[in-house]
Amino acid sequence: MAYSIRDQTAIVGIGQSEFGRFLPDSQLKLGAKALKAALDDAGLTRADVDGVAIHLGWPLGVDYDRLAEAYGLSLRWVSQTWLHGRFVTSALQQAAMAVACGLASVVACVTAISFTRERQILGGPGDAEGTREDGGTHGESPPYGLTAPAGGAALAMQRYMALYGATSAELAAVPIAFRKHALKSPHAVMKTPLTLAEHQASRMVVDPLRLYDCCLITDGAAVVLVTSAERARDLKQAPVYIAGMQGLRSGRDEFIFAPRGLGINQQPARREQPPERDLAVYRMAGIERKDVAGLYTYDAFSPVVLFVLERFGFCGPGEAASWVQNGRIELGGELPMNTSGGLLSEAHVGGWNSILEIVRQLRGAAGERQIPKARHLQWGTAWGDSVIFRSAR
Amino acid sequence: MSERTKPRPRITPDSQPFWDALRERKLVLPHCAACGKPHLPPGPVCPFCFSDRLEWRPASGRGTISTWTVVHKAWFPAFAADIPYNVVQVELEEGPRLTAKLVGLPNDRLKVGLPVTIDFEEERDGITLPRFRPVP
Numbered sequence: 183m184a185y186s187i188r189d190q191t192a193i194v195g196i197g198q199s200e201f202g203r204f205l206p207d208s209q210l211k212l213g214a215k216a217l218k219a220a221l222d223d224a225g226l227t228r229a230d231v232d233g234v235a236i237h238l239g240w241p242l243g244v245d246y247d248r249l250a251e252a253y254g255l256s257l258r259w260v261s262q263t264w265l266h267g268r269f270v271t272s273a274l275q276q277a278a279m280a281v282a283c284g285l286a287s288v289v290a291c292v293t294a295i296s297f298t299r300e301r302q303i304l305g306g307p308g309d310a311e312g313t314r315e316d317g318g319t320h321g322e323s324p325p326y327g328l329t330a331p332a333g334g335a336a337l338a339m340q341r342y343m344a345l346y347g348a349t350s351a352e353l354a355a356v357p358i359a360f361r362k363h364a365l366k367s368p369h370a371v372m373k374t375p376l377t378l379a380e381h382q383a384s385r386m387v388v389d390p391l392r393l394y395d396c397c398l399i400t401d402g403a404a405v406v407l408v409t410s411a412e413r414a415r416d417l418k419q420a421p422v423y424i425a426g427m428q429g430l431r432s433g434r435d436e437f438i439f440a441p442r443g444l445g446i447n448q449q450p451a452r453r454e455q456p457p458e459r460d461l462a463v464y465r466m467a468g469i470e471r472k473d474v475a476g477l478y479t480y481d482a483f484s485p486v487v488l489f490v491l492e493r494f495g496f497c498g499p500g501e502a503a504s505w506v507q508n509g510r511i512e513l514g515g516e517l518p519m520n521t522s523g524g525l526l527s528e529a530h531v532g533g534w535n536s537i538l539e540i541v542r543q544l545r546g547a548a549g550e551r552q553i554p555k556a557r558h559l560q561w562g563t564a565w566g567d568s569v570i571f572r573s574a575r
Numbered sequence: 576m577s578e579r580t581k582p583r584p585r586i587t588p589d590s591q592p593f594w595d596a597l598r599e600r601k602l603v604l605p606h607c608a609a610c611g612k613p614h615l616p617p618g619p620v621c622p623f624c625f626s627d628r629l630e631w632r633p634a635s636g637r638g639t640i641s642t643w644t645v646v647h648k649a650w651f652p653a654f655a656a657d658i659p660y661n662v663v664q665v666e667l668e669e670g671p672r673l674t675a676k677l678v679g680l681p682n683d684r685l686k687v688g689l690p691v692t693i694d695f696e697e698e699r700d701g702i703t704l705p706r707f708r709p710v711p
Contacts, residue, residue, distance in 0.1 A: 305650040313582050316616070321664075323674040324582035325704055327646055327654035328662040337664060341642035344687035389645040389659075434622055445641055446664070448615065448672060 191278040192414035192421035195224025195407035196538045201369050201529035204298045205401040209244050210252050212403035213294030220405040225418030233259035233286025237273035238532045243295045259286040270533035271567040277408040278424045293532040294403035305330025335483035336388040338440040348503035350390050354381040356484040357394045357526050359512045364523025366551045372527040395484040397525035404534035422544045423572040426467030431566030438565050441489045453499035467570040475556040478536040481524040486564035494562050521551045544573040580653040590617040592631050597703040600695045602634045615671035636693030638667040643685045679708040
């Protein structure tokens, strides 16, 4: 590799607002709370921030120019992704690349959303995506009433179950594990345990997804501050290095909520082990998959948690539903995942709640959720992008 | 909410012949005149060889269900009265997959691999939606 971003940038500050439902604050107010907290965490001031990467912009969240105006920032680099959670990795990666390329010194990655106020934008008549030219991006088919992202995850899981004999009761291990983690997070919206019986008795939303297979709809903001590794070493917190990354996979063999080869939409129906190209994140970080002490993912729906395990080869094609049983993805298990509860049980802050958790873990500040001796943690999604974080410790 | 508020398919210049044929109760697919492969959804070029030489050919209308779901939640008020309703993806004999719905079978008998054949909804507002039925 001629050039690598390995360990050139780091996360030096994290902040958040409260997470909840029907919070009275505006999205911008939630974002301001998170930015203040992140600056305080890093020992930086507002004037140090010269770049912003907005995740979940229009039509759901805040836009960069209004944010800069409202917070009195003076920016020389901005990036913004629209509506979709899938761009969480892109926003973080763009921040790191902007810093590494000298386009900005400190980039604030900002997600500030009030999903509960903007509810109709997701899958309802206010959702313009499904009816725009060439349609939605989760397999939506509005004329047939398939209008929400959950529909795409359901189509994928239904075929997965038919191919491999996986069951809803096996899938339940995912939300049950994340609920256990949420009970240890002071920020979590969900406060009571989830049992298999409750999961199985919960209402069917879009077959085979039951209520607890679908993520929360919440409000909140999260901010992550990215700067150069050199500057990071002089700041208040131990840096959390961005050790390796790889981008979002797209093409005719991809569907956003399915592993490659599952046969959803126009994907070829042919499963195989992950190709070397899809394991680039480990190479860039200079580690092996087995060195990852915990995996964090965008758990919009519980099936995508299975799919990310197969995509990165933690288990083979079709094996994930049985692989996640018996506490394997829980704290204390072989591969803890989403240790603060994820979107399924902590809050839906576009996945950034899990990025904050990664930083806390690698600082050794995760309290009763701490993964012992965690040195490398991986963020990876079912659509194939990833960032590996390295502890300074 | 009336039927009329259900979303219409967004027809593009690339997909216009597909929808025109459906109004005549025919299923057609864009085929590449260069490499011969059909594709869906209808696109501007052949996604396999990037050729501009596309031509529309009749499809057999036969295929199998490659996946399915049943919707139990009213995201769209216009569909509330239909709940629970199915949505299927059908892998056509020619290869591409088409999203539609299945009629003529109770939802609890939906199954991946089920052989199906094309059927058509009644034309409404100039649109005829394709749907499928189990092969008798």
